[in-house]
Amino acid sequence: MITYDSRTGQFRGSDGRFVKRGVILQRLNEIQNNTQTQIEKISKQLVNRQISLSIWQERMIGIIKEGNIQTIAFGAGGRRKLTKAHYGKMGANLKSEWSRINNFVDEIKKGNLTPEQIINRAKLYSQSVATQFYGGEMLTKGLDGFKYAKRWLDSGARHCSQCPSYSTNGLWRPLSEVILPGHRCDCRGRCRCGISYKK
Ligand SMILES: [Zn+2]
Ligand SMILES: [Zn+2]
DSSP: OOEEETTTTEEEOTTSOBOOHHHHHHHHHHHHHHHHHHHHHHHHHHHTTSSOHHHHHHHHHHHHHHHHHHHHHHHHTSGGGOOHHHHHHHHHHHHHHHHHHHHHHHHHHTTOSOHHHHHHHHHGGGHHHHHHHHHHHHHHHHHTTOOEEEEEOOTTSOOOSSHHHHOOTTOOEEGGGOOOTTSSSTTTTTTOOEEEEEO
């Protein structure tokens, strides 16, 4: 059981020690993978005609919503740390996801996509789940009095064309000036860009 410590802005394990960032990101990855597995399962059922398109859409919405709640709450430091601002951020993200899913459904109806294309495109929806972690984290940090953030590249990772310009080059910047990993970016955070905060 890990708990969030508002003063330091870090998670503590049951032994009271701080949990390493890598462990937190591993947990985030597990949530995303779990979402992706569920999406893959129902999308295979769809292309094998075991479920209808409307049932598939309904289940997609449920899975994505649950994944978003889990990650934003995790980033926020637990469900009890969720505020109106967190729900507003998540709601805005879900709204854009629902319109993307509607377009996706239209294309499936028109018969424009092969079964493989349907499954692969559906799986991409798990990526927005991880971006909510970073959004929830920054909101909580702001509320807990953290004023600056620093963002850097993982030198071993392949980055999209936008990520390098979002690095703060080793400098602390006001929160409002730092773009979150996975936002406004083609790789949607798969490159493991890092972010940290200070008061
Ligand atoms: Zn990127
Ligand atoms: Zn990146």
